[in-house]
Amino acid sequence: MRTKQIIAAIAMAVAQPAIAQVQPTPSPALVAIEPQIDTIFAKWMAENHVPGMVYGVVADGQLAYVRGLGMQDLTTRTPVTQDTLFRIASMTKAFTALSILSLRDKGLLSLDDPAEKYVPEMRGWGNATADSPRITIRDLLHHVAGFVTDDPWGDRQTPLPQDDFTKLLAAGVPFAQAPEMRYDYANLGYAILGRVIANVTHAPYRNYVEKTLLWPLGMRASGYDVRELQADRRALGYRWENEAWALEPTMADGAFNSMGGLSVSARDYAKWLSFLLTAWPPRDDTDTGPVKRGTVRQIATGLNFQFVSHRYGASGATACPGAAAYGMGWRVIQDCDLGLTLNHGGGYPGYGSHALLLPEFGVALFAFANKTYAGPTAPVWDSAVLMLQQGAIKRRVLAVSPELAMFYGAAGEVWAQGSVVHLQDKVAMNFAMDRTTANWAKVLRETKAQAGRCETSSPIRPDNAMMGSFTWVCERGTIEGTVMLAPTKPITLQALRYTFVPKT
Template structure:
């Protein structure tokens, strides 16, 4: 069994976690390609999709990409990494980052009332007299109180801007009080598009192009699909009554900020690679069009957390995810994949999905040209297959000098059977929580069970002030956690040991 620091940490804290995964022999991504291809081929057949493209971004590069099927049923032109697909609600991530960049540039604040930038909202009637007025932040996180509007909102793409202004002036009904619960709203992201335009002084599409697409080299991407090169255009279809029919092409309109972007796989991989490059935090030069710290901010949920199953065939047996909506992303902690950011896209004629694993520098995305055929299951199944194949290498957290020194003293204390080696390193609470005599008794009991511990695994820090550790002992193993206190110099506030059960070592 392989040493998993999160597993050890959870054991020490007494929470329930699954058994550690079997050690996998890492293999190259091209060796896994037949399995990935089979996942997407099955999905294409089952969902009656004319054409798809999918890709894996790893270590800043488009490590694997493949097109299957056709762009159009008329000329049978094959899908390639340069084929252009509408990505529907995956556009929201671009809108969210545009808002954050405008915040960085001093053009707005996330706690601004939205009506400051959209004056038509000032006359709205809220559901209760104590309702908070909608902030920009509420729109980003889908907590503005609007009703879920996927079917209706998807057809508003073509709405002219002046008609949208009239809609806003007329007011909208609320589903609930703002800031009380998450409820997904395309209308809310259309409002964000209007705010981007007002704050930037240019059309939403122009701002996204200048601030994000062009700096990332996404030259094939855009919002005006009527101007897309027909030789690379993946026409959208619906499957109904046992046959395909073409969906109407929807020109750019007032709801573009919620779902109007068109991209190729080669272009979209640049976006995924840029986002993943924001992790981990570091001292390197910050050269992207948006600051790394700002990109990492999109992963912050607004505390409306749900417990969900992982998408894909492993969902029923995998441990539950804790999920929330960040800013243009569904954010979840997964016990196998770590931090995940994901979003689907459903649209007349198109379906898409993207999932990022920032802890590993890996992203998986897919696009299809059939209404609402978002390939979420094969995308997540690909991620799980990569994890099982040993291809998700964790980005290591460096061991701080404070942790290293305290850990060395803790090991020496265990070897000696008393706290002498930790003298001068203990926080004021340590001996109040357990006396030195009781620590000596615990060390003696542990040694009786597992013996001396002459070797250990590499430390697995959770940050600069804590680490999980594993000691390899004469008659077994010990998992432990060392936690420093926020003092200068750093002192030990907690030290915990637990014998590893034989079936989990």
């Protein structure tokens, strides 16, 4: 199939009604931009010579939108659907990391344990330098174990027999640098984590992931051994070379499966993303997931090896840079517009994938493709930005705590009365030291004179349970205010600010 043919196939797929692959009905705002999302992915697919792909949006705990384009098998011309199985490569690492955290929760290991406690072949490695620490479980999770970045070597190790992996470890692994000195993405580290899981549970790595995550989440179609998967649902992997597609060899399940061996369908993967999103925000609800919500949130915990990240996709050149670090199986980026983001790609012989979690919105996006290293990163991020710009996703609004609401009411009274006298014992010990009662009266009088009459009924915007900001619209501008409570019991007021911003 040549380029013109795949463009025609994409056009046919996009022209088909989306209802057959959507469950349940998406929001009207999302429906309105579905054609634009389809265009983003179809264009990327054609430009990158991708035989087939599937992409989707997870919202409100369900697969809100999903679309399959192109072919999962170019010989049989079987179209991609939400049930087509793709290898997701390094997105497998997220399952491995959460499995390690669940073993920690059960008291079976500690993240700060030396890895050699569970993988005895590592005991003979020695130290990178005389003053270097031994590699810990945490080091492996965060890619700071001192290994060299090993793409694409690691990908080709997937079918390595376990006995051969044992020999590789026993022979020793060279250090690229001392552990805990810098971040270097290493597939080897996650392969070792798979061996840790196997040795701790006294069973193959995949058994623990299946019993702990896949099966409880209903991901019964997914799995690690392609020979056990339903053959007519598998997306075959292709390489584009010499202006034609060539079939990549299918790699069997082996010792490096914990770093990139999982195959999933869009329908199954949506269950995984839905489960992860339930961890935000923290709350008092009953915890019913296979892993605790508090544990899931720890996947976003990175180390101090942060770097500046420019947003993927078309908006990357104009968006403000984000602060990035590697968490536990996820790259974590603080984005100026999207807030906290967790993302990860998967590059593999015959496959490429990407997932993006937006915890502050309760939304996730993902895409799988069956072409070598064809990671659909840009269209996933472009679709997320489009959804934000078009109002198809909304940031979750924090609830205002009773204490914050009470002191915001007090802020209105202070403004109305022009005095803080009535606060008396409701303030923290620093309050009177930072500004005297007399000076409060003076500042309030001057600020009110600048602002003129103000509408003070707008709600406070909570940053957390003990701090919030507010905006009052006034005759000659706005009052930008802050209420900050003190870390004491009973709770008191430590700071109150009213800043006048004149009209421009």
